[in-house]
Amino acid sequence: MTRDHILLTPGPLTTSLQTKLAMLRDWGSWDDDFIAVTARVRKSLINIVHGEISHVVVPLQGSGTFSVEAAVTTLVPASGHILVLDNGAYCKRAAKLATLMGRRCTLMPFADHEAVSPSALREKLVADSSITHVVLIHCETGAGVLNPLQAVADVCAEFDKGLIVDAMSSFAAIEIDARKTRFDALIAASGKCLEGVPGMGFVFIRKEILSGCAGQSQSLAMDLHDQYIYMEKTGQWRFTPPTHVVVALAEAISQFEAEGGQPARLARYVANYNTLVNGMQSIGFKPFLDPTVQAPIIVTFHAPAHSNYEFRHFYEAAKARGFILYPGKLTEVETFRVGCIGAIGAIEMEQAVHAVALALQDLGIPSGTPAPVASA
Protein backbone atom coordinates (compact mmCIF):
# COMPACT_ATOMS: atom_id res chain seq x y z
CA MET A 1 0.00 0.00 0.00
CA THR A 2 1.58 3.28 -1.05
CA ARG A 3 -0.99 5.56 0.55
CA ASP A 4 -0.85 6.22 4.30
CA HIS A 5 -3.46 4.48 6.39
CA ILE A 6 -6.03 6.73 8.02
CA LEU A 7 -5.31 6.75 11.76
CA LEU A 8 -8.48 6.50 13.83
CA THR A 9 -6.46 6.76 17.02
CA PRO A 10 -6.02 9.40 19.72
CA GLY A 11 -2.51 10.31 18.53
CA PRO A 12 -0.44 10.02 16.55
CA LEU A 13 -3.19 10.91 14.12
CA THR A 14 -3.63 11.66 10.46
CA THR A 15 -1.95 14.94 9.55
CA SER A 16 -2.39 17.11 6.48
CA LEU A 17 0.07 17.09 3.60
CA GLN A 18 1.14 20.69 4.38
CA THR A 19 1.96 19.68 7.95
CA LYS A 20 4.08 16.78 6.74
CA LEU A 21 5.81 18.97 4.15
CA ALA A 22 6.78 21.50 6.84
CA MET A 23 9.20 18.90 8.19
CA LEU A 24 11.37 18.79 5.06
CA ARG A 25 13.84 21.39 6.30
CA ASP A 26 16.60 21.46 8.88
CA TRP A 27 16.69 24.22 11.47
CA GLY A 28 19.40 25.41 13.83
CA SER A 29 18.16 25.63 17.38
CA TRP A 30 20.03 28.90 18.04
CA ASP A 31 18.97 30.48 14.80
CA ASP A 32 16.70 33.53 14.84
CA ASP A 33 14.35 31.92 12.32
CA PHE A 34 13.71 28.97 14.61
CA ILE A 35 13.46 31.21 17.68
CA ALA A 36 10.73 33.11 15.84
CA VAL A 37 8.84 29.87 15.11
CA THR A 38 8.93 28.91 18.80
CA ALA A 39 7.69 32.36 19.81
CA ARG A 40 4.86 32.24 17.26
CA VAL A 41 3.76 28.80 18.44
CA ARG A 42 3.76 29.89 22.09
CA LYS A 43 1.75 33.01 21.29
CA SER A 44 -0.84 31.03 19.34
CA LEU A 45 -1.15 28.45 22.11
CA ILE A 46 -1.81 31.12 24.74
CA ASN A 47 -4.44 32.69 22.48
CA ILE A 48 -6.32 29.40 22.18
CA VAL A 49 -7.09 29.37 25.93
CA HIS A 50 -7.38 33.18 26.22
CA GLY A 51 -4.61 33.02 28.80
CA GLU A 52 -2.63 36.11 27.69
CA ILE A 53 -3.11 37.86 31.05
CA SER A 54 -3.26 34.97 33.48
CA HIS A 55 -0.91 32.27 32.20
CA VAL A 56 2.40 31.50 30.51
CA VAL A 57 2.97 28.51 28.25
CA VAL A 58 6.03 26.31 28.57
CA PRO A 59 6.76 23.80 25.79
CA LEU A 60 8.61 20.60 26.62
CA GLN A 61 10.26 17.89 24.52
CA GLY A 62 8.68 14.44 24.61
CA SER A 63 5.26 12.82 24.43
CA GLY A 64 2.32 14.17 26.39
CA THR A 65 3.03 12.14 29.49
CA PHE A 66 6.42 13.85 29.82
CA SER A 67 4.61 17.15 30.23
CA VAL A 68 2.15 15.74 32.77
CA GLU A 69 5.08 14.46 34.78
CA ALA A 70 6.86 17.80 34.40
CA ALA A 71 3.79 19.73 35.55
CA VAL A 72 3.45 17.60 38.68
CA THR A 73 7.13 17.75 39.62
CA THR A 74 7.34 21.49 38.92
CA LEU A 75 4.11 22.57 40.62
CA VAL A 76 3.63 20.26 43.56
CA PRO A 77 6.02 20.70 46.49
CA ALA A 78 7.55 17.60 48.09
CA SER A 79 5.18 18.12 51.03
CA GLY A 80 2.12 18.35 48.76
CA HIS A 81 -0.81 15.95 48.61
CA ILE A 82 -2.39 15.25 45.23
CA LEU A 83 -5.94 14.02 44.73
CA VAL A 84 -6.53 12.38 41.35
CA LEU A 85 -10.15 12.21 40.21
CA ASP A 86 -10.02 8.75 38.70
CA ASN A 87 -12.36 7.54 36.00
CA GLY A 88 -9.91 5.79 33.74
CA ALA A 89 -6.50 4.69 32.55
CA TYR A 90 -4.97 8.15 32.06
CA CYS A 91 -6.00 9.11 35.60
CA LYS A 92 -4.21 6.06 36.94
CA ARG A 93 -1.15 6.95 34.87
CA ALA A 94 -1.10 10.45 36.41
CA ALA A 95 -1.35 8.97 39.89
CA LYS A 96 1.45 6.53 39.16
CA LEU A 97 3.85 9.19 37.92
CA ALA A 98 3.04 11.43 40.89
CA THR A 99 3.70 8.56 43.28
CA LEU A 100 6.95 7.61 41.54
CA MET A 101 8.12 11.18 42.00
CA GLY A 102 7.59 10.88 45.69
CA ARG A 103 4.45 12.98 45.97
CA ARG A 104 1.73 11.82 48.31
CA CYS A 105 -1.16 10.84 46.07
CA THR A 106 -4.73 9.72 46.69
CA LEU A 107 -6.99 8.24 44.03
CA MET A 108 -10.67 9.12 44.22
CA PRO A 109 -12.40 6.38 42.22
CA PHE A 110 -15.34 6.87 39.87
CA ALA A 111 -16.87 4.46 37.36
CA ASP A 112 -15.18 4.50 33.95
CA HIS A 113 -18.48 5.11 32.13
CA GLU A 114 -19.32 8.17 34.20
CA ALA A 115 -17.95 11.68 34.56
CA VAL A 116 -16.23 12.54 37.85
CA SER A 117 -18.41 14.29 40.41
CA PRO A 118 -17.66 17.89 41.50
CA SER A 119 -19.91 17.50 44.56
CA ALA A 120 -18.03 14.36 45.66
CA LEU A 121 -14.79 16.36 45.23
CA ARG A 122 -16.28 19.06 47.41
CA GLU A 123 -17.05 16.58 50.17
CA LYS A 124 -13.56 15.13 49.92
CA LEU A 125 -11.93 18.56 50.26
CA VAL A 126 -14.09 19.31 53.29
CA ALA A 127 -13.10 15.99 54.86
CA ASP A 128 -9.37 16.11 54.10
CA SER A 129 -7.66 19.47 54.40
CA SER A 130 -4.22 17.96 53.69
CA ILE A 131 -4.97 17.86 49.94
CA THR A 132 -3.06 20.63 48.15
CA HIS A 133 -3.63 19.77 44.48
CA VAL A 134 -6.32 18.15 42.38
CA VAL A 135 -5.59 16.38 39.10
CA LEU A 136 -8.37 16.18 36.51
CA ILE A 137 -8.24 14.48 33.13
CA HIS A 138 -10.49 16.68 30.96
CA CYS A 139 -11.29 14.07 28.31
CA GLU A 140 -10.53 10.59 29.71
CA THR A 141 -9.27 9.05 26.48
CA GLY A 142 -9.50 5.56 28.04
CA ALA A 143 -13.27 5.33 27.51
CA GLY A 144 -13.85 8.77 25.93
CA VAL A 145 -15.66 10.51 28.81
CA LEU A 146 -15.72 14.30 28.97
CA ASN A 147 -15.24 15.43 32.57
CA PRO A 148 -16.80 18.65 33.99
CA LEU A 149 -13.77 20.98 33.95
CA GLN A 150 -15.60 24.18 34.87
CA ALA A 151 -17.42 22.72 37.89
CA VAL A 152 -14.25 21.01 39.16
CA ALA A 153 -12.27 24.23 38.71
CA ASP A 154 -14.91 26.17 40.65
CA VAL A 155 -14.69 23.75 43.60
CA CYS A 156 -10.88 23.95 43.56
CA ALA A 157 -11.03 27.75 43.48
CA GLU A 158 -13.49 27.81 46.38
CA PHE A 159 -11.12 25.73 48.52
CA ASP A 160 -8.02 27.43 47.11
CA LYS A 161 -6.52 24.16 45.86
CA GLY A 162 -4.16 23.93 42.91
CA LEU A 163 -5.80 22.35 39.86
CA ILE A 164 -3.72 20.45 37.33
CA VAL A 165 -5.64 19.57 34.17
CA ASP A 166 -4.57 16.96 31.65
CA ALA A 167 -6.35 18.38 28.60
CA MET A 168 -4.28 16.33 26.18
CA SER A 169 -7.10 15.01 24.03
CA SER A 170 -9.50 17.96 24.43
CA PHE A 171 -7.31 21.03 23.98
CA ALA A 172 -8.09 23.00 20.79
CA ALA A 173 -11.31 21.02 20.23
CA ILE A 174 -13.31 21.53 23.43
CA GLU A 175 -13.56 25.12 24.67
CA ILE A 176 -11.17 26.01 27.50
CA ASP A 177 -11.17 29.65 28.61
CA ALA A 178 -8.61 30.69 31.23
CA ARG A 179 -10.60 33.89 31.86
CA LYS A 180 -13.51 31.81 33.21
CA THR A 181 -11.84 28.62 34.42
CA ARG A 182 -9.17 28.82 37.09
CA PHE A 183 -6.36 26.27 36.77
CA ASP A 184 -2.76 26.24 37.99
CA ALA A 185 -1.57 24.08 35.12
CA LEU A 186 -3.13 22.68 31.96
CA ILE A 187 -1.30 20.23 29.76
CA ALA A 188 -1.66 19.31 26.09
CA ALA A 189 0.57 18.16 23.22
CA SER A 190 1.44 18.71 19.58
CA GLY A 191 0.04 15.46 18.20
CA LYS A 192 -3.57 15.58 19.34
CA CYS A 193 -6.39 17.96 18.34
CA LEU A 194 -4.02 20.58 16.93
CA GLU A 195 -3.18 17.89 14.37
CA GLY A 196 0.59 18.32 14.55
CA VAL A 197 2.99 15.43 14.79
CA PRO A 198 3.86 13.92 18.18
CA GLY A 199 7.05 14.93 19.99
CA MET A 200 6.34 17.90 22.24
CA GLY A 201 3.95 18.82 25.00
CA PHE A 202 3.19 22.20 26.54
CA VAL A 203 1.96 23.34 29.92
CA PHE A 204 0.02 26.50 30.71
CA ILE A 205 1.03 27.70 34.16
CA ARG A 206 -0.79 30.36 36.14
CA LYS A 207 1.49 33.40 36.49
CA GLU A 208 0.64 33.87 40.16
CA ILE A 209 2.14 30.52 41.12
CA LEU A 210 5.09 30.56 38.73
CA SER A 211 7.79 32.04 40.99
CA GLY A 212 6.82 29.63 43.78
CA CYS A 213 7.73 26.75 41.47
CA ALA A 214 11.44 27.64 41.35
CA GLY A 215 13.64 24.77 42.52
CA GLN A 216 10.75 22.44 43.25
CA SER A 217 11.40 19.86 40.54
CA GLN A 218 13.73 17.02 41.48
CA SER A 219 14.27 16.39 37.77
CA LEU A 220 16.51 18.61 35.66
CA ALA A 221 14.99 17.77 32.26
CA MET A 222 11.42 18.04 33.55
CA ASP A 223 11.81 21.38 35.34
CA LEU A 224 9.28 23.65 33.63
CA HIS A 225 10.25 26.66 35.71
CA ASP A 226 13.82 26.35 34.51
CA GLN A 227 12.66 25.78 30.93
CA TYR A 228 10.47 28.87 31.19
CA ILE A 229 13.19 31.15 32.60
CA TYR A 230 15.66 30.05 29.93
CA MET A 231 13.16 30.43 27.12
CA GLU A 232 12.13 33.90 28.24
CA LYS A 233 15.77 34.97 28.47
CA THR A 234 17.05 33.48 25.22
CA GLY A 235 14.03 32.56 23.10
CA GLN A 236 15.61 29.12 22.86
CA TRP A 237 14.77 25.73 24.27
CA ARG A 238 16.98 24.69 27.19
CA PHE A 239 18.06 21.44 25.54
CA THR A 240 17.88 20.23 21.92
CA PRO A 241 14.42 21.14 20.62
CA PRO A 242 12.36 18.76 18.46
CA THR A 243 12.82 21.22 15.57
CA HIS A 244 10.78 19.33 12.97
CA VAL A 245 7.95 18.80 15.42
CA VAL A 246 7.89 22.51 16.27
CA VAL A 247 7.78 23.69 12.65
CA ALA A 248 5.12 21.08 11.84
CA LEU A 249 3.10 22.35 14.80
CA ALA A 250 3.47 25.93 13.59
CA GLU A 251 2.08 24.84 10.22
CA ALA A 252 -0.72 22.82 11.84
CA ILE A 253 -1.66 25.84 13.97
CA SER A 254 -1.87 28.04 10.84
CA GLN A 255 -4.36 25.56 9.38
CA PHE A 256 -6.24 25.44 12.70
CA GLU A 257 -6.57 29.23 12.66
CA ALA A 258 -7.58 29.30 8.98
CA GLU A 259 -10.24 26.66 9.66
CA GLY A 260 -11.82 28.95 12.28
CA GLY A 261 -10.07 27.92 15.48
CA GLN A 262 -11.56 25.82 18.28
CA PRO A 263 -15.26 26.19 17.35
CA ALA A 264 -14.59 25.02 13.79
CA ARG A 265 -12.43 22.14 14.96
CA LEU A 266 -15.13 21.04 17.39
CA ALA A 267 -17.78 21.24 14.66
CA ARG A 268 -15.73 19.01 12.36
CA TYR A 269 -15.08 16.48 15.12
CA VAL A 270 -18.76 16.44 16.11
CA ALA A 271 -19.67 15.76 12.47
CA ASN A 272 -17.04 12.98 12.41
CA TYR A 273 -18.46 11.57 15.62
CA ASN A 274 -22.05 11.60 14.36
CA THR A 275 -21.13 10.00 11.05
CA LEU A 276 -19.14 7.33 12.86
CA VAL A 277 -21.72 6.45 15.52
CA ASN A 278 -24.68 6.46 13.12
CA GLY A 279 -22.78 4.30 10.66
CA MET A 280 -21.51 1.85 13.27
CA GLN A 281 -24.97 1.53 14.82
CA SER A 282 -26.40 0.74 11.39
CA ILE A 283 -24.16 -2.34 11.23
CA GLY A 284 -25.01 -3.43 14.76
CA PHE A 285 -22.26 -1.91 16.91
CA LYS A 286 -23.09 -0.37 20.27
CA PRO A 287 -21.14 2.50 21.87
CA PHE A 288 -20.00 1.83 25.43
CA LEU A 289 -20.85 5.29 26.77
CA ASP A 290 -24.09 7.16 27.19
CA PRO A 291 -24.09 10.11 24.73
CA THR A 292 -24.48 12.56 27.65
CA VAL A 293 -20.93 11.87 28.92
CA GLN A 294 -19.31 11.14 25.54
CA ALA A 295 -16.70 13.56 24.16
CA PRO A 296 -16.60 13.79 20.33
CA ILE A 297 -12.94 12.72 20.46
CA ILE A 298 -12.78 8.94 20.68
CA VAL A 299 -15.58 6.39 20.83
CA THR A 300 -15.43 3.06 22.67
CA PHE A 301 -17.53 0.33 21.07
CA HIS A 302 -18.47 -3.03 22.55
CA ALA A 303 -16.83 -5.92 20.75
CA PRO A 304 -19.18 -8.04 18.61
CA ALA A 305 -20.51 -11.07 20.45
CA HIS A 306 -19.68 -13.48 17.60
CA SER A 307 -17.15 -16.20 18.43
CA ASN A 308 -15.03 -15.34 15.35
CA TYR A 309 -14.22 -11.96 16.86
CA GLU A 310 -10.73 -11.30 18.04
CA PHE A 311 -9.43 -7.71 18.11
CA ARG A 312 -6.11 -8.58 16.43
CA HIS A 313 -7.85 -10.12 13.41
CA PHE A 314 -10.47 -7.39 13.24
CA TYR A 315 -7.67 -4.81 13.41
CA GLU A 316 -5.73 -6.48 10.57
CA ALA A 317 -8.84 -6.73 8.41
CA ALA A 318 -9.65 -3.02 8.90
CA LYS A 319 -5.99 -2.15 8.29
CA ALA A 320 -6.07 -4.03 4.98
CA ARG A 321 -8.91 -1.64 4.01
CA GLY A 322 -6.80 1.37 4.95
CA PHE A 323 -7.94 2.20 8.47
CA ILE A 324 -6.10 1.89 11.78
CA LEU A 325 -8.33 1.20 14.79
CA TYR A 326 -7.34 1.34 18.45
CA PRO A 327 -7.63 -1.33 21.14
CA GLY A 328 -9.93 -0.85 24.10
CA LYS A 329 -8.50 0.19 27.44
CA LEU A 330 -11.20 -1.11 29.76
CA THR A 331 -10.53 -4.03 32.02
CA GLU A 332 -14.08 -5.27 32.65
CA VAL A 333 -15.56 -5.32 29.14
CA GLU A 334 -14.22 -6.33 25.71
CA THR A 335 -14.15 -3.17 23.61
CA PHE A 336 -12.26 -1.33 20.87
CA ARG A 337 -11.92 2.38 20.17
CA VAL A 338 -12.27 4.59 17.13
CA GLY A 339 -10.91 8.14 17.13
CA CYS A 340 -12.78 11.07 15.56
CA ILE A 341 -9.78 13.42 15.53
CA GLY A 342 -7.09 14.24 12.99
CA ALA A 343 -7.05 15.83 9.55
CA ILE A 344 -10.09 13.85 8.43
CA GLY A 345 -13.73 14.64 7.76
CA ALA A 346 -17.10 12.97 7.37
CA ILE A 347 -16.05 11.32 4.10
CA GLU A 348 -13.21 9.45 5.81
CA MET A 349 -15.57 8.46 8.62
CA GLU A 350 -18.06 7.03 6.12
CA GLN A 351 -15.23 5.11 4.48
CA ALA A 352 -14.11 3.91 7.91
CA VAL A 353 -17.54 2.47 8.67
CA HIS A 354 -17.51 0.78 5.25
CA ALA A 355 -14.06 -0.67 6.00
CA VAL A 356 -15.32 -2.00 9.34
CA ALA A 357 -18.32 -3.60 7.60
CA LEU A 358 -15.99 -5.31 5.12
CA ALA A 359 -13.68 -6.38 7.95
CA LEU A 360 -16.63 -8.10 9.65
CA GLN A 361 -17.43 -9.81 6.36
CA ASP A 362 -13.82 -11.00 6.06
CA LEU A 363 -14.06 -12.57 9.51
CA GLY A 364 -17.46 -14.13 8.83
CA ILE A 365 -19.21 -12.03 11.45
CA PRO A 366 -22.74 -11.08 10.33
CA SER A 367 -23.03 -7.90 12.45
CA GLY A 368 -21.34 -5.84 15.14
CA THR A 369 -24.03 -6.64 17.67
CA PRO A 370 -22.47 -7.14 21.14
CA ALA A 371 -23.52 -9.67 23.75
CA PRO A 372 -26.65 -8.52 25.59
CA VAL A 373 -25.74 -6.84 28.90
CA ALA A 374 -27.26 -8.16 32.08
CA SER A 375 -29.55 -5.40 33.30
CA ALA A 376 -28.80 -3.97 36.72
Ligand SMILES: *Cc1c(COP(=O)(O)O)cnc(C)c1O
Ligand atom coordinates in the same frame (compact mmCIF):
# COMPACT_ATOMS: atom_id res chain seq x y z
C1 LIG B 1 -2.62 11.10 24.69
C2 LIG B 1 -2.87 11.38 26.11
C3 LIG B 1 -1.82 11.56 27.02
C4 LIG B 1 -0.37 11.48 26.63
O1 LIG B 1 -0.01 10.24 26.18
P1 LIG B 1 1.41 10.05 25.47
O2 LIG B 1 1.36 8.64 25.01
O3 LIG B 1 2.44 10.33 26.46
O4 LIG B 1 1.44 11.05 24.35
C5 LIG B 1 -2.12 11.89 28.32
N1 LIG B 1 -3.38 12.04 28.72
C6 LIG B 1 -4.43 11.86 27.90
C7 LIG B 1 -5.81 12.07 28.42
C8 LIG B 1 -4.21 11.53 26.57
O5 LIG B 1 -5.25 11.37 25.73
